[in-house]
Amino acid sequence: MDTLLEQIELGTLWQFPGGIHPPQQKTLSNDKPIARLALPSKLVLPLKQHIGANGQLIVNKGQHVLKGQALTQPSGNWSLPIHAPTSGEITDIAPMPSAHPSALPELSIILTPDGKDTWTELTPVTSIEQLSHQALIDLIHNAGIAGMGGAGFPTYIKADSQRPVEFLIVNGVECEPYITADDMLMREHAEQIVQGIEIMQHLLTPTITLIGIEDNKPEAVDALQNASKHNPNIIVRAIPTIYPSGGEKQLIKVLTSQEVPSGGIPADIGVLVQNVGTLFAVSEAVFKGKPLIERVVTVTGSTITDARNVWALIGTEIKHLLDSQGFEPVEAQRVVMGGPMMGFTLPTVRIPVVKTTNCILAPDNSELAHAGEEKACIRCSACADVCPQTLLPQQLQWFAKGKEYDKLESYNLFDCIECGACSYVCPSEIPLVQYYRVAKAEIREQKIEQINAERAKVRFEARKARLEQEQEERKNRHSRTSSRPAKPAAEKAKVADALSRVTQKQGEKSAVQAAIERAKAKKMADGSVQPDNSEMMQEREKRKEQARQYKAQKQHDDTPNDSKSAVAAAIARAKAKKAAKLSDDQAIADLDTTKPCASETPSPDETKADPRKAAVAAAIARAKAKKAAKPSDGNVPEEVSETAKTHSDTDPRKAAVAAAIERAKAKKAAKLAQEQGSDEAPHVNNPESGSKPELDTADPVNTEADADPRKAAVAAAIARAKAKKAAKLAQEQGSDEAPIANNAESGSKPELDTADSVNTEADADPRKAAVAAAIARAKAKKAAKLAQEQGSDEAPIANNAESGSKPELDTADPVTTEADADPRKAAVAAAIARAKAKKAAKLAQEQGHDEAPLANNAESGSKPELDTGDPVSTEADVDPRKAAVAAAIARAKAKKAAKLAQEQGSDEAPLANNAESVSKPELDTGDPVSTEANVDPRKAAVAAAIARAKAKKKRKEQEGNDPS
């Protein structure tokens, strides 16, 4: 018995199981030499043309590149570069249909040739002995060579195989019908192919190299035998023509009798297979320095008048290939990329030639008939007879149809090479391979999903563990602090400080002072609940106050005047505390006593500015606020004193203090509303609405203070507090006795909004813009809720009230736009506009559904006013930003109007439409003015963003309207 090597050298061939003999159709294209195509007008180069990752782009749009210049750079993970196939300009880098049955777009470089075809500098190697192993591998890598037989596996990885290679097999079989690209290449370039083989031999040092060529290509066999005469290690073998002997595993079996194990690769058995086209490309890359920029493509089929092989630049569109070979399409013409057995029908001919494209087949309908109807399996087992992988195609088909994926895997579906022999022989025309392809894709997807699910689970559990740990830590911290019974005053102050920080988390740090005050106020309240230690607490409080006073004096080298004021404040606080304690029993009596005190406080405030003082005053105010919260009336005098306070001169701290005051008031009002709203609303609501104006007028004063970044945040906090309050109010009242409540609300809203506009007048701060935007959106949400609540209960009056509020709401806009130019402000205004638009939209929907006539009148009445705001704003001095803002406003309004129109139009058009038509002209005049403003890049962006938001909203709206 001879050894395997001896047998091979003797010329023994083996047989693989199965196989078919489809019509060859090779003579169509193998009788003419390889032609060269005219330069196409455009080349489309997908970044990824092989198995593995794509390289990183190293060129830009508009750049001029030379022929052979690298366009991407490999970055590990099996990535390969691509090169410019000719010189020209990169006109675009965009997703384009890919050479894939789905033609899903893939990022591609679009190159417009300049016609000069200028090569970049090439560095050919004269002898491979000069180069180190790694240098040679890198050379092949950087030439972008991938397996050109069909799979597109990166050649440099194969050439760098770490495992010993016994047999290097050169695949020149080309068993698929029609294709003659390798055949013609072997005939014309046998020397280069042998050079390529020798490079591979140098890299891999195989025992022997076998070239397998089907015996239907005698010219190619001769050519290679001649070219390889000098090398005794190369054996050319003509093998029987049978499909699919060109399959890697089948060829290995035929030439060496060995079988690649299931799920393995040829390297497992010491075999490496390379396609002749790949070896030609390797030789070109090494000895001529040319990267892979063109390949031989067979253009064939009955509808091609000049069917032959052509040198096609990578990136040439299939259309160009077909046109240059004389394409006469028939009805229902199909163009197949690859051969008829394993290729795929192209969805479009605007697909580029890639590194793996070996054939373009344009058959007429008689040679490649359209698939007939699938009939039932008759269990003839012809498919099993022809399967070269000895699988059970019929069985696999049942499982694929039943989606039994685990069964498919146990029947070795993944050993299927998708050669199509089973489909070819099936008498029932069952597209077996298609079933397998679908099933394979499904299984792969499931595996990916399984991996993702596993990862999600791990992340979920990690998160849970983290949260639990945090909770635990928090609890520990809490128990530690509470376990200590008595704390020294200083530490307590620290705790209070921390507490205040926690509560202020989203607030600003400049308000720490205010926060401390609040924490104390809280403590005070606690004290009143527990009468036992209230005395102690008071004492401590007093001591602390004194200590602080002392410190303040030291720090600021105060005048006697200041210390006096502090003392006065302390007195006031003590009184306030007392009052708080007693308030439950003697609310009214206390009020009388404290009021004089309160009125005293303004006088010290008018003295010189001192940061501490302001804080003290704030504390007083808060104490009062609390007290007032319990008795429902009598809040007017206090507020007078507070407004007086805010007039004191400017200091950054003061703003924070004022904010605290506002918040306290807001809280108070909210509580009030809850208590009263549920009991006997009519009476209470009036006083409420009366109190609010005062509350709000305080805001402008605040914002007039000099610029401080924190202030903006403070103002935002105020606005939010108010928003909350209003929301609560609305809920409470809306459910009980809405009419009056709503009136009150409408009164409060304008002021709320004017506060905002004033905010924006403060000078530029990047944060502020974001804050304002947030406010606007929060309001929008609130308003939406409000609208729902009211709309469902008793819309008529509610709507009137709302419409009344709107004009005022909108007049705020001009003010903002008049403010000086600031890039952020534009964004702010846009946000406001959007928020308003949203609110209005919701409102409109609600009203439209319930009882349109009344509401619509009211709405249309409000609009004119609304629109007049625009001209004013646009007349302001020309500033690029401002114009954008105005445009945004105008557009928001336009939208509102449009929505309104839809709503009304569906209900009772005549009346409403009249009103609308009146309002619209005015609305439109706003736009031209704004557009006349000079052009600013930002503006365009802002406007675009707005437009997009609008489009989205409109679409949503339409969807919402359609069912109704």
Next chain:
Amino acid sequence: MYALIALGSLALIFGIILGYAAVKYRVESSPIVEQVDAILPQTQCGQCGYPGCRPYAEAIANGDEINKCPPGGDATVKKLADLMGVDAKPLAGGEEAEPIKTVAYIREDECIGCTKCIQACPVDAIVGATRQMHTVIDDECTGCDLCVEPCPVDCIDMLPVEQTKQTWKWQLNAISVTQID
């Protein structure tokens, strides 16, 4: 009598062998909860009414319905039915049999940095910090929807996952070859 002794001793010997084998070659079969949990899609979306996939797996093991997992679709119901030995039934609530896989997308210019979505995300797929723009890590997002509701400015969209060449599936239209003369 001898027969009894012989049989008895034989029984004892075999009993000892079997007892030893049971301890020595014990096969750790994963509890039913683990198996159910492995089938569930791990989106942690809570659409089943339980706070996560594992709690639902526990509930199924305790006899809850198997058709409460919309992200898993019919495929999951089928697998659960096989595992639990019950009949497969359509998804509760008239959900689609083949759910469309989505991922969350934050419109970044509208994000205010409130971190609410970060707190809601069960798989930590959202990155960002207070007052900083947030964004979703596509690869980690399970499409559970939980971040959409907490967003105060409605800047989160659920977008369907785009099909790529890797996820594309073949259509059943074969290229047939016929013999011509």
